Amino acid sequence: MSRWRRRKEPGVQVGGDVAYSAIGPYSSVVVQQAPAPDAPAVEWPVEVGSVPALASAFQPRAGLRERIDAVRAEGGTAVLTQVLSGGGGVGKSQLAASYAAGAVADGTDLVVWVPAGELQQVVTLYARAAQRIAAPGAAGEDPEADARAFLAWLATTDRRWLVVLDDIGDPDTVEGWWPSSRTGTGWVLATTRLHDARLTGGGRRRVSVDVYEPAEAAAYLRARLAEEAGLADGAEEELAHELGHLPLALGHAAAYMLNSGLGCAAYLDLFRRSSLGDALPPSADAEGYGRAVATTLLLSLDAAEAADPAGLGRPILRLAALLDPAGHPEALWETEAVLDHLDPLGDHEPEEIRASLRVLHRYALLTCDSGTGTVRMHALTARAVRETTPEEEFAGLAEAAAEALLFLWPEPERPDWELAAVLRANTVSLAAAVGPLVWDVIDCRQLVFTAGFSLFREGRLGAATAYWAAVADACAAFLGAEHPDTLQALARLAEAYSRTGRVAEAIEVEEGVLAACERVLGPEDNDTLVTRADLATSYAMAGRLPEAVALMEQVVADRDRLFGPGGADTAQARANLAAYLQETGRLSEALVLAERALVEMEEAVGPDHPTLLGVRNNLAAAYHDAGRPVEAVALKERALADAERLLGAEHHQTSFLRGNLAVSYWDLGRRAEAVALLGRAVAELRSVLGPSHPDVVEYAGTLALMRAAARSARPLWRRLLGR
Known part of the structure; x- marks a missing residue:
């Protein structure tokens, strides 16, 4: 499992340990979105x-x-x-x-x-x-x-x-x-x-929408071939009929004829004599276009290869056929993984690969959009290419494509969300194209997991839940129920459940994952410790604090014993333990642990890392309980400012921190600021998590109490916690 952890969400957690301060009475909520005051005027259209x-x-x-x-x-x-x-x-x-x-x-x-x-x-x-x-x-x-x-x-x-x-x-x-x-x-x-x-x-x-009308198909060929005399030789209607009036096949044929100087009659003869269409099995031809597409495709591919000195057209098409028909970044063809796959001996320069792409574009086998830097292949063309690709080549193709997509993945993703979305779509297409093989190729598995972590990073919690459920099912089916990657996928599904308020489901999954980790990996393996910490956090979210404290004390002791003090995972576990102790009234112990955790985390990841957000917020919560509101506010203000810069002002973790700061403002008597800040946080989290999420319900209730708080002199946060 641990080999995926470097792709974990850079939020208020590390190694699977959810920062406790990002839940419950110190967090969760959302912002009323307002237009940017300095937004430039829109230039229509x-x-x-x-x-x-x-x-x-x-x-x-x-x-x-x-x-x-x-x-x-x-x-x-x-x-x-x-x-x-x-x-x-x-x-x-x-x-x-x-x-x-x-x-x-x-x-x-x-x-x-x-x-x-x-x-x-x-x-x-x-x-x-x-x-x-x-x-x-x-x-x-x-x-x-x-x-x-x-x-x-x-x-x-x-x-x-x-x-x-x-x-x-x-x-x-x-x-x-x-x-x-x-x-x-x-x-x-x-x-x-x-x-x-x-x-x-x-x-x-x-x-x-069906194929062209016969007259339209013939008119297309006449118009397309008109730029070269003699190609439209009277056989257009017969050729169009032979190609089933299918626009895609007609496009392949016209590009072939124009590039080869071959007239309709000669192409028709070549098409009828070719047996290449047999390469597409009838069982794969769900739409009835197999012979026309496969034959025109492979005729065009033969011609493209003849026109391409580098001879790279066929392997390029076979790799492109595994990717999203809506397009993939043209930069993929300049990655080391793709260059090594296409040219293992180093005989070709990158410019030759670009030239091969242009040849394939001329023969209408794919489209290179230089304006957007996107390469597309029609889905039907891609299917025909896959059906004519030898089975033994798929593993190498999948490995090259996955490694290239991983290389292109932006880190951090913000502000390159659009590129990340394109890469996720290509991940889905690659997995669908190679089927079970995706679980045999390490880079493919890493790509699948990276796409899931990407959903967490963007705060797409609903999509992440569905994604990890599907990944966990697939891992179990193809790798086995207790394979480390299956356990990792289940752990991430539990994380998604936890973040969306489905804590009971998270606990059920995590208890099963922990038992399996202890059997398969051993009770002292790092992934076992991570899973135990995850379960402790879920227990805390469910109000089962004695169990949460006992589990996290075990995690901290094991980490200190096995790895020594320090390290991000150990610091996070210590911070979470401090939060649980604080909730059980052991405030003096919590303060010592929370202060130590912040120092350790800063030493482990540096002073400007997203992981510090939750650790700072935990310490701020302890200061708050200890009657040190000025120190609490200072830490929370820094955490919020860092979150807005590192995660984005509308990220759900930023909203959690905004709500937490509002509570401290209230206790300092800054009531107008508190109400405005919490109102924004509630609105934001409601849009991300939904109105029935437990944190949204709690903060909406807190907001209502704030607005009527003049009737009570008792500090609001104490009244809510029953203290």
């Missing part, structure tokens, strides 16, 4: 996201557009969303892109293009849009809060807008994230290969 360029010889598909426009007009402002549904390669995204390009040309105030295959990308693009249009409440610190602010702005604005949700792969991804418009000035277009009732209703209507 605004375009957010990368709208795909229209293909050469793009066909307007007049009949299909009439149907879409008719559905849109049919319900007036009530029918806000059209869902373009059809098989892969039929041109859904191109059709949506044509509408987006038209909206831009028409001066629509806001056009947003969102790759919707993965929730994090939806949230990230919405958050970026919120910043661009200065949506009220978008502070630029918490992507989910900004995304919600963006949806609120869309619902009420009088400005004209279009949001495209491209390639929805799972209805649950967009559940709760569909834009709405009460003013009737907005419009949503979605594309999907699904025919799922969950994507319709609520003002959403499905429009079926």
